[in-house]
Amino acid sequence: MGYVPDEWMTFQFHIKTGPRVGNEFAGSYVDLWVAREGKPSEQVLAWGPFNLTAGDPTEDQRYGKLWLLPYNTGKDASVTNPVAYTWYDDLIISRTKIADP
Numbered sequence: 001m002g003y004v005p006d007e008w009m010t011f012q013f014h015i016k017t018g019p020r021v022g023n024e025f026a027g028s029y030v031d032l033w034v035a036r037e038g039k040p041s042e043q044v045l046a047w048g049p050f051n052l053t054a055g056d057p058t059e060d061q062r063y064g065k066l067w068l069l070p071y072n073t074g075k076d077a078s079v080t081n082p083v084a085y086t087w088y089d090d091l092i093i094s095r096t097k098i099a100d101p
Helices: none
Strands: 009-016 024-036 042-053
Touching: none
Parallel strands: none
Antiparallel strands: 009 024, 024 042
């Protein structure tokens, strides 16, 4: 599933961190569900186990970073496309899956 122009999309991440080993959470998992406007969500990513960067242990960071970067994979460099922007409206942090909008 890719980005859809001029349409609201909902992204839900589930992040399960494993035990901290040095500056990483070992054996972590990331799941991603995406929903187009007015449609139910679809799971598009089930990734893990892998080590999630946690930063310097002396800083006691509880989570690593999760970047929401809209980029084009497989884009033909010889084709010119118009400039596009992505806005993120709300950030909700929950311990349980949130119902589809």
